[in-house]
Amino acid sequence: MDALKLLTTNVKFKHKPVEKEVEKKEELRNELYTGGKVKITGSNPIDPVVEFPDCIFKENLDKQHVDDCSAIQRYSIPILSMKRDLLACAPTGSGKTIAYLFPILYSLQSHVEGGYRALIIAPTKDLCEQIYKQAKRLTINSSVHVTELNKSNEKIQEKSPQLREKYDICITTPMRLVHALRSGLKLDKVEYVVMDEADRLFEEGFVEQTDEILSACTHPKVCKSLFSATLPSTVEELAQTVARDPLRVIVGTKDTSKSIDQKLLFVGSDTSKVVIFRQMIANGEIKPRVVIFVQDIERANALYTELMFDEIHAGVIHGELPEVKREEVLNKFRHGDIWVLIATDLLARGIDFHGVKMVINFDFPQSVHSYIHRIGRTGRAGHAGKAITFFTKDDSEYVKLVAGVMKASGCEVPEWILSLPKPSKGMKKKLKKSPPKRKRITTRASYDRHKELRKKEHIKKLKRDASMTKQKEKEGSPKND
Numbered sequence: 001m002d003a004l005k006l007l008t009t010n011v012k013f014k015h016k017p018v019e020k021e022v023e024k025k026e027e028l029r030n031e032l033y034t035g036g037k038v039k040i041t042g043s044n045p046i047d048p049v050v051e052f053p054d055c056i057f058k059e060n061l062d063k064q065h066v067d068d069c070s071a072i073q074r075y076s077i078p079i080l081s082m083k084r085d086l087l088a089c090a091p092t093g094s095g096k097t098i099a100y101l102f103p104i105l106y107s108l109q110s111h112v113e114g115g116y117r118a119l120i121i122a123p124t125k126d127l128c129e130q131i132y133k134q135a136k137r138l139t140i141n142s143s144v145h146v147t148e149l150n151k152s153n154e155k156i157q158e159k160s161p162q163l164r165e166k167y168d169i170c171i172t173t174p175m176r177l178v179h180a181l182r183s184g185l186k187l188d189k190v191e192y193v194v195m196d197e198a199d200r201l202f203e204e205g206f207v208e209q210t211d212e213i214l215s216a217c218t219h220p221k222v223c224k225s226l227f228s229a230t231l232p233s234t235v236e237e238l239a240q241t242v243a244r245d246p247l248r249v250i251v252g253t254k255d256t257s258k259s260i261d262q263k264l265l266f267v268g269s270d271t272s273k274v275v276i277f278r279q280m281i282a283n284g285e286i287k288p289r290v291v292i293f294v295q296d297i298e299r300a301n302a303l304y305t306e307l308m309f310d311e312i313h314a315g316v317i318h319g320e321l322p323e324v325k326r327e328e329v330l331n332k333f334r335h336g337d338i339w340v341l342i343a344t345d346l347l348a349r350g351i352d353f354h355g356v357k358m359v360i361n362f363d364f365p366q367s368v369h370s371y372i373h374r375i376g377r378t379g380r381a382g383h384a385g386k387a388i389t390f391f392t393k394d395d396s397e398y399v400k401l402v403a404g405v406m407k408a409s410g411c412e413v414p415e416w417i418l419s420l421p422k423p424s425k426g427m428k429k430k431l432k433k434s435p436p437k438r439k440r441i442t443t444r445a446s447y448d449r450h451k452e453l454r455k456k457e458h459i460k461k462l463k464r465d466a467s468m469t470k471q472k473e474k475e476g477s478p479k480n481d
């Protein structure tokens with residue numbers, strides 16, 4: 001039987017008994033809407049709402065079949081509507097996008113000419129695009145106008161600054177916004193600033209830009225909010241310095257993923273990974289759609305080349321693909337034309353796909369937070385998901401990091417892994433900075449690879465010789481005047 005058939009029929013996938021599945025579904029639904037436990041701290045905390053308040057934006061949510069408020073939405077709606085600063089940490093897939101979009105729209109109500117009144121910053125273009133689409137769906141039949149500031153419309157808005165007056169909400173990346181600021185954009189009318197994937201925005205590489213943006217938001221009553229599934233204490237400390245008397249809302253237990261069945265799999269060495277993955281397909285253990293994370297672009301392309309001919313409808317996405325191509329791949333995955341999507345960490349944060357059954361960490365993640373965001377591409381909006389993390393001998397000193405998240409999320413972890421030592425702060429820093437060197441992804445023998453390389457070089461040489469001969473003939477031929 002070929003791999004395609006195996007994936008579709010999924011013959012050996014072990015189903016849990018039906019009652020257990022129903023129970024689990026109910027539990028996940030409850031988790032999404034009640035949050036298990038929600039902790040709110042800060043001065044004069046605000047009571048949560050029980051439902052979305054009536055308005056045009058609620059009608060638009062109804063059309064998307066979003067009827068009940070998720071736990072984070074119950075808190076963020078009154079807090080942001082009352083313009084209190086907010087640090088919000090809630091699990092991946094728990095509806096944080098609507099948690100900030102809805103109260104901002106509810107508060108802005110209708111269009112006012114004069115410049116951006118709300119700013120939403122996210123670390124990647126792909127995520128901005130997704131937030132923009134959600135905002136567009138929410139504002140149907142309302143007069144609030146939303147723009148996604150990107151490479152193509154930035155120039156247009158720069159040439160005709162009056163265009164900016166037409167929009168109430170701007171969604172963009174820090175880099176794009178800083179660029180626009182330096183060419184004259186004013187943010188003095190901004191009443192709301194949302195930092196989505198906030199911990200990323202306060203990391204090296206982004207923090208200076210974030211700072212520049214926040215300094216440009218000079219409205220005396222600007223309300224700042226930070227949202228993420230992970231808020232390390234160092235980031236919280238930094239955030240507290242930019243926020244004004246904020247409320248802090250933590251949904252569930254920090255750094256856990258209750259909706260995801262997580263497993264660690266020892267694979268020996270990097271060279272065994274492809275073979276093991278193929279075995280898992282043959283055993284019916286892989287249920288599409290699947291996202292596979294690798295540590296860099298080269299490995300993403302190499303794995304794609306390996307799986308391309310396996311008839312498993314694989315696709316690849318990373319930062320070197322042009323924007324249009326990335327959009328095309330994401331759409332194909334969303335529409336089911338791609339079943340196995342190979343990705344770098346570019347895709348780890350925020351991207352929302354329906355029906356991703358499994359995440360495979362083909363390469364071990366470089367931090368606990370990267371792990372949480374990666375596996376969070378499955379088990380979203382009250383659905384169950386599965387995550388498998390491959391680890392080799394070289395990763396073993398970091399395995400405890402993932403094991404900790406698994407244990408706190410209620411997953412089974414072998415005793416021997418729990419008894420491993422915790423990596424030191426220095427080791428964690430080192431891993432975050434540079435991933436381990438890995439053996440190249442290929443199942444072809446090195447003899448075959450060398451043979452192919454020699455053949456390619458030979459063809460190149462023949463082509464070069466032919467073009468030189470042609471050139472000489474041209475130079476030698478009499479001029480035609």
Ligand SMILES: Nc1ncnc2c1ncn2[C@@H]1O[C@H](COP(=O)(O)OP(=O)(O)OP(=O)(O)O)[C@@H](O)[C@H]1O
Binds near residue numbers: 350
């Ligand atoms: N109240 C709700 N009820 C049901 N589904 C919802 C609700 N709110 C949002 N959703 C859906 O849940 C999915 C996940 O939402 P969203 O992308 O905002 O999650 P998130 O918390 O931002 O995740 P991440 O941390 O990965 O960015 C989306 O498809 C969204 O439409």
